[in-house]
Amino acid sequence: MMKPAKIESSDSPQFFDESEVPDGWELKKLCEDLILDIQPGFACGKNTRDGQGIPHIRPMNVTEKGQIDLTDLKFVPESECSKPERFVNEGDVIFNNTNSPALVGKTAYYNLPEPRAFSNHMTRLRCNKELIDPVFCAMVLHQKWREGYFKSVCNNHVSQSSVGRQVLLDTQILLPPLAEQQRIVARVEALLSHVNATRERLNRVPLIMKRFREAVLQSAIEGRLVQLDSCEKKSINDEDTEVSLPQSWRLEAIENHVSRLTNGYVGPTRDIYIESGIPYLLARHIKKHKIIFDQRTFISEEFNQKNRKSILKKGDVLVVQSGDIGQTAVVDDDHVGHNCHALIVITPKGESLDGHYLSIYFSSITGQNATRQIQTGITLKHLNCKDVKKIKIPLPTLAEQREIVRRVGLLFERADAIDREVEVAGRRCERLTQAVLGKAFRGELK
Known part of the structure; x- marks a missing residue:
């Protein structure tokens, strides 16, 4: 059997004191005979994702749950893996020594029968199985990562953090x-x-x-x-649509039941923003049928007056014109008087069309299909107002x-x-x- 690696101890911050040690347990550092061998991985600029060569374990192959995940694998040439110390084998513990401060220190037990190479951002530990179970060792180290220990002892560099070999070996654990x-x-x-x-x-x-x-x-x-008048259905055939609706319903074009259907300002926006002024809605503010004005943008009163056609009123329906096309929301009291960019603004005629019902239509599978069919553009798909006006909706x-x-x-x-x-x-x-x-x-x- 291999002898424990000759490892010197040094001072490093720990989270335990003697009073916390349960009966029969010990407070030990990894360097105190628990580790037989510690080996850093190697960097290789010839790695690929083509499946040719030897799989190369990297930080993303150890999950935040402390498990091995081979979904995203890179491969290195066999010529780079001629030495046995360049492989991780079943029963080893694999430690992520370099990553962001939040992720450095992730650890997993390597439970796979096939040996694999491992990168210089990983450290392989081989346990003294007479003193410490490898699965227990991996669980303990990963728990210390969860508790923030490795974040507290890592070295912070320009774009990443690292835990050195000696700092890892000086890590104290409670050992039953x-x-x-x-x-x-x-x-x-x-x-x-x-x-x-x-x-x-x-x-x-x-x-x-x-x-x-x-x-x-x-x-x-x-x-x-809901069917207030009749439970009977009627089939309606249209050149664009074939649907089965309640007797009292009609299939009618949107333009017949709105007093305004226009688009907001379409053009460069960066130069029109100011620090405060008239709130200005963008497509990103339409989320899950609501207006969520989190990343706020503002325009001047002068610009607002130049684009009065798209000033919002309570009950207006907003339809995303480009990007996440067809997403909708209804204007409430909080957003009256705002203006918008790349949104279609629809003002329903209150005597025949409810704005919230129209929003429901656009959000339905049928409505999404309707807007998908009229999208235009090659590099950037978008909706035209003239096409939206012609959409026929089931109207109760x-x-x-x-x-x-x-x-x-x-x-x-x-x-x-x-x-x-x-x-x-x-x-x-x-x-x-x-x-x-x-x-x-x-x-x-x-």
Whole structure:
């Protein structure tokens, strides 16, 4: 068996004192007989992604969960890997020695049967298995990364940070007897498997809710959310559209039910911005059917007066003209009087068309398909007002429109509540993960 590497100890900051050591445990540095061999990787300017050669483990191949991920692999020529010390083998611990301050120190147990090369941004550790279990070692080091230890001891350079060989070896850990280490590893893996299964289920919810919202919007403009007059359907054939609608509904062009349909200012914008003045909405401010004026932009009163046609009124519908085409929002009290850039502004006739209903139409699958069909341009796709005017929408009575808007609002409120619940549950999973790992390496995990 290899003898422990001859490693000198030096002073470095630690987070423990003797009073924190559980009975039967020891407070030890890695350099105190725990590591048989420590080996930095190597840089290679001949790396490729063509799958030819030897896979080269890099920082992105160790995840923030402390696992090996080979999704993004680079390869180096076999001629660069002629020495055995250039390989990481099953049972080794791989440590990320160079990265951003937030990521330096990520660690994983290498559990794959195939040897792979590793870059100079990684350090390979081989444990003295009579004293420390390699999986336990990787878990402990990765937990210290989670707790911010390596960020506190790293060297900061111009564009990255690094943890030197000696600093790594001087890292103190609480070390239980070998049998207890193995019990802790098994217990942690069992507990975290349940947490991870819950997290995976939670991660599926956003897609489910996305499809739910799409279904709600599509049902709304097909008359399946509410039918006040009749439950019977009628088929309407049009040169552009074939739909099945409730008896009282009509298929009519948008231009017949709006008093204004125009685009905001289209042209260079950087020179027109000022530090304060008239708020100026851009396409990026239209998010999830809302106006979110976070990165604020302003124009002068003079410029506003030159572009009076696109000054916003309450109830106006905004449609993104280029970029994320077809996204919509309705102007509320907070944004009355604003002006806009690269947005189509639509003022519905209140006696026949509700702005929120029109926004629902544009957000539905049918509405998105309609705007997609009329996009023009080669390098930058966009909508023309004259084409948007001709779009034919399923139009119920005004009373039905308002009831549809109300019901969509209620369903979306419930969807938003579920999103919040999922977010809270996700944070609980993360806290539970931290609690399990923290207890495990303090000797408190039963």
